Amino acid sequence: MNTLLRIDSSLRIKDSYSRRMGDYFVKQWILKHPEGSVIERDTARKMTPHLTQQTFDAFSNENLYTEDLLLSDKLIDELYKSCEILITCPMYNYGIPSSLKAYFDLVIRTKKTFTYDHGIKGLLSDKKAHIISVMGGVHSLPGGMNPLEIHLTSILNHLGITDISYFPLEGTATSDQILKKTELIEASIFKYLN
Numbered sequence: 001m002n003t004l005l006r007i008d009s010s011l012r013i014k015d016s017y018s019r020r021m022g023d024y025f026v027k028q029w030i031l032k033h034p035e036g037s038v039i040e041r042d043t044a045r046k047m048t049p050h051l052t053q054q055t056f057d058a059f060s061n062e063n064l065y066t067e068d069l070l071l072s073d074k075l076i077d078e079l080y081k082s083c084e085i086l087i088t089c090p091m092y093n094y095g096i097p098s099s100l101k102a103y104f105d106l107v108i109r110t111k112k113t114f115t116y117d118h119g120i121k122g123l124l125s126d127k128k129a130h131i132i133s134v135m136g137g138v139h140s141l142p143g144g145m146n147p148l149e150i151h152l153t154s155i156l157n158h159l160g161i162t163d164i165s166y167f168p169l170e171g172t173a174t175s176d177q178i179l180k181k182t183e184l185i186e187a188s189i190f191k192y193l194n
């Protein structure tokens with residue numbers, strides 16, 4: 001069965017462009033995969049804890065335990081259960097939300113999601129990922145990736161995921177055409193999924 005893991009990170013629960021486009025993506029994805037299931041993970045509504053030394057030490061020592069180690073195991077389990085991963089990501093202070101970074105700090109684990117023998121080998125290479133990135137200003141050069149896409153691509157590649165689609169919306173703070181632009185991105189999501 002096809003499973004989509006949806007990861008949201010906007011602090012805005014209402015009026016969020018990234019959540020709106022995430023909703024649209026999921027709606028279309030379900031139409032395409034009526035038998036599929038969706039796992040929802042929201043790093044803003046249920047704030048992901050920051051990685052601590054105790055938890056980091058517990059990653060590599062089976063005699064150590066923290067509550068966040070259990071959460072890390074659960075989050076990794078969700079990744080393994082999924083065939084596709086949708087990340088909706090606003091820009092905060094030039095980067096990804098800290099709660100989303102905290103999420104990745106908990107799931108990027110040696111021997112669990114990557115190995116490091118002769119270089120890094122990600123263990124999730126059979127997954128596809130989709131990145132919806134949203135920002136108030138315009139940060140990409142024409143035809144290039146924006147800083148959120150560059151960062152998330154590095155993280156996903158570390159996990160072995162190289163099949164990635166991108167849906168960027170830039171200029172939510174300034175453009176009077178933003179609703180039109182949002183609809184255009186939704187049209188590209190529709191085209192991608194159909």
Ligand SMILES: Cc1cc2nc3c(=O)[nH]c(=O)nc-3n(C[C@H](O)[C@H](O)[C@H](O)COP(=O)(O)O)c2cc1C
Pocket residue numbers: 010011012015016017018019089090091092093094095134135136137138172173
């Ligand atoms: C705390 C905070 C920091 C932000 N920093 C930036 C920034 O560095 N660059 C930018 O272009 N927009 C910035 N923005 C604007 C958001 O990226 C923009 O409002 C975006 O639409 C948020 O996504 P959302 O609509 O899904 O909530 C910031 C917004 C907030 C709340």
